[in-house]
Amino acid sequence: MAVGLMSHFLHLRTFLEIYRAGSLTRAAERLGMTQPAASGHLSALEAMLGKPLFLRQARGVKPTPAADDLAHAIAASLDHIEATMGAARARSDRITGTVHLIGPAEYLSARLAPLLMPLVAEGLRFRIQTGNRERIYAGLDGGHADLAVTASTPDPQRYGFADLETERQMLVAAPDLAARAKGRSVTADFLSALPSLAYDETQPLIRPYFAHVFGTRPDMQAAATAPDLRILLGLAEAGTGWTVLPDYLCADALATGRLVELPTVKPGPDNRLYLVWNKAALRHPRVVHVRDRLLQAIGRASPVRAGDPAR
Incomplete structure (x- = not known):
């Protein structure tokens, strides 16, 4: 029974990542699995539901109405489960690994860079990129960035985000x-x-x-x-x-x-600045840990999520 539930959870997680990424290849990269494995999860879920969830296209996949309904039904719960698990692991484990940040060079230099020293002392590594709005969101969408800073209001259907400061x-x-x-x-x-x-x-x-x-x-x-x-x-x-x-x-x-x-x-x-994350990145305890530490250091004790959670 437990094995079956875990299998369903993995299939739904893969489906939601494909839905958000619009691509089997990109979703597989974000999940750290091969494309055939992601395709197998999707096929198993479609067989269980008895209907197709995506239309294959030359570039990526297009969700069917059934996929839209399923994504809106499960996204909030699935995101909450993964974020909760990530936060629990962040509290119980020694956090290691690499976190990728992207944002305006000036803000990263003046405001965020001084906050990374204690995190590096804990054993974390950082890879920092700079760029304009287009490059920032391309980094999030492509899975090349875990956390981003931007002055543009994020799309709540695609990203998680919190206010940083004004x-x-x-x-x-x-x-x-x-x-x-x-x-x-x-x-x-x-x-x-x-x-x-x-x-x-x-x-x-x-x-x-x-x-x-x-x-x-x-x-x-x-x-x-x-x-x-x-x-x-x-x-x-x-x-x-x-x-x-x-x-x-x-x-x-x-x-x-x-x-x-x-x-x-x-x-x-005044311009409001946001800390933005790819929702799939929250399965990694290191990303949850860095996100929460940065928000606390800037003055927000907990993240503020907004909008439709599906995409």
């Missing part, structure tokens, strides 16, 4: 450049007449700042761009131009007077 975007410049404002609230026109520093040509931090504070779009081309906010920080400190940076990154420069926050009629916008 960053405020700040308009900053070196003191000599800031002095041109003569203590008055700056305007969009005032800023357009001065050199600006941006992440890239689309000005991804400056655009939402202008929309939130000035109700307009930036009407200038950056004097310099760099796909790393730490470079923009250095350029701003050198007096090259003004820029918009998250508060955690420029806090030290502001405290020591290397930068000044330019006065505006309202503060800059």
Whole structure:
């Protein structure tokens, strides 16, 4: 009886991973099994149910309505069981192994990197990748990342996630450049007449700042761009131009007077940061352990899950 129940559990776990991954090959990789083994689990489940669960396509598989119904019926319970088992093993075992993290280089460097030392001392290893939103989610989807940090709201049907913290975007410049404002609230026109520093040509931090504070779009081309906010920080400190940076990154420069926050009629916008995980990764105690330790260290005692759990 116990063997039969375990067999059903494994088949359902494989089915749910195929459903979420949209691919037998990708699901097998995430589960650490061969593709024939994953296909065998699926075939056994389809035989037991008496109906097909996926339509095989040239690239991946497409779920049938029966698969949609089954996934929505079992996902929450199965995820809860695996997360509970992972947490129990994390408490009872000596945690070892490698955890893969991905996120913005600046946040990982300034906020998460200092928190990894005690985890490494426990025997864990980390492999850290950096990238933009597309690369972050590609890493999660491909099973190359266990945990990710992003400022984009995750899809609750596909990922588990928790709030990390909120960053405020700040308009900053070196003191000599800031002095041109003569203590008055700056305007969009005032800023357009001065050199600006941006992440890239689309000005991804400056655009939402202008929309939130000035109700307009930036009407200038950056004097310099760099796909790393730490470079923009250095350029701003050198007096090259003004820029918009998250508060955690420029806090030290502001405290020591290397930068000044330019006065505006309202503060800059806030961005919520999330810790995101591939739900399948929670079967590994090391991932549960690192996730919970990071959330506790940042200030959240427990993860907050949201939305439809199926995908």
